[in-house]
Amino acid sequence: MAADSDMEKTEDPTSKKLSEAAEKGNIARSQDLGTALVLLGSSLGILIYGTELAEATLQVCRRLLSLNQKDVQDPTMMSAASYAAIAAVTPAFLKLCLVILIAGFVGNTLLGGFNFTWYGASFRPDKLSPLAGIKRMFSVNSLIELVKGVLKVAVVSGSAYLLLKLFFDDIMALSLMTSPDDIAASVYLLCWMFFGLCASTLLIAAIDAPYQKWRHIQQMKMTKQEVKDEYKNSEGNPEIKGRIRGLQIQMSRRRMMQAVPTADVVVTNPTHYAVALKYEHGKQRAPVVVAKGVDQMALYIRQIAEANKVPIIRSPALARSVYHTTELDHPIPEQLFSAVAQVLAYVFQLKVYRRGKGQKPKALAKDLPIPEGFRH
Structure with a gap:
């Protein structure tokens, strides 16, 4: 049952699959x-x-119909008349063509957007397969297209009937008019009736466009296994990524352990937290965290610090605060300057005292100045 579930296309297509389909010209389109x-x-x-x-057009007709025999026999006159006819009709004709061009572009990109690819024009043997053609002829989609065709005829025929009924009196009144008023009125009625018939096709488009969008999504649906495989291919195998993360953590720990001997002081919890701080006067604006860890990692930091004679200071509140507020290899926040400065001052004085060049420093205060918002 689980295997059957994995093979069923129940998952929505991913953006990667949709983009790959678009590259092949497979997008939602409504003719x-x-x-x-x-x-x-x-x-x-x-x-x-x-x-x-x-x-x-009327001006051109009048001009051409007024030519006499002499004009017809004069090539110069005929050329001038032809150029004049073209110049008179072209502006209005180009405006009409521009409107149709814009409408065609919007109509073909409104659903699915603009998409250009040579894949659809390329030769593919499956296009010539008779079996594939027969399957398309007797498919569910062909039946739906047949129903749509019948619906188109019904809608356009019904709209034509309603328009004839609406403009019946105006059409009958044409017989009472004289030329050229009857011609102008008939053209006016034809234009509006043509507009009404064209507008009726929007009803078919309003049904077909959402259906084509839904059908495209259904065709692009994926099985759960396909989604998993795509995720592995795009994001990487989770097991490999986990191993890489593990190696990165090991390398980071190794670098930390190498940095502990160079630290000036290690502040501990004393058992659960440990942070190693380093400060180079004149080179750094503030002390930097060169290593930090909890539990077992904190124990390693303390052991390395003891082996390399790095001072270890017990200050639970400061250790927790630095650990939670400062990233590795980053300077401590300004709010902890005062507390860390007291620790470093105590450590530097203690080093001088151990060399026999100064007095023994006073014990470090138990309650260091840590702001309320930085206590953890």
Whole structure:
């Protein structure tokens, strides 16, 4: 049962799998959304720039239809007329094309975003497989596409019927008009009816776009084993990472043990905590923690300090405070300057006394000045 569970695609796709699929052109796309926005953009473009385009076309027709036989036989006149016709129609036509281009770009990138790849255009033998084609023909997706096709016909046909019913009186009134008012009115009605039919396709797109998004996620779903394998490949094998961490900890401990003999003092708890401090006057702004540890590590630090005759000072509160507030190889915080300064002053005086060059220092105060927020 556990093996079957691992083989079932129940996990959401990872960002890595989605990005790899996008590189191959496999992203969520809705053809109905793109088609709907292209049609809607075309109808809007005609409504906005249709009058300008119609007037330009009318001027061209008038100019070309007014040419006489002499003009037709004159190559210069015909060339000038052709250039004039193109110059008159081109601005409005380019504006209409720009609107359609923008609508097409938005429609095809609104779902899934912009994605360009040569993978989809590359030759692959599986594209020529008859068996794969038959499977696609009789798949569930083909059935859904058939239902969508029937729905499109129903929606567009219903919209056309409603539009004809809505504009029926206006259409019948065209027979009572005279030219050119009847032509202008008929074009106006056609534009609005075309816009209504195009807008009806948005209903299909509103259904298809979420479905395509959901379908893409379902196709990209992964098994639990695939998720585990991807994590291992991207993040590294947990066992190997654990071993590396262990080696790093060992190396860090080894460096600490090598730094203990160079310390000026080791402050202890006395059994659970130990921190080794070093201060070089003129080179360091504050004493630095060169080693620290608890329990067994604290015992090692004390043993090395004793073997190398590094002074060991018993100050439980200061040892805990330094251990919890200062990282290895970092200076102590300013709030502990006063307490550590007293410890270092006592140690330096004790060294001078042992050399026979000074008086025996007074015993170190039991309650060192440690701020309340730094007590642990």
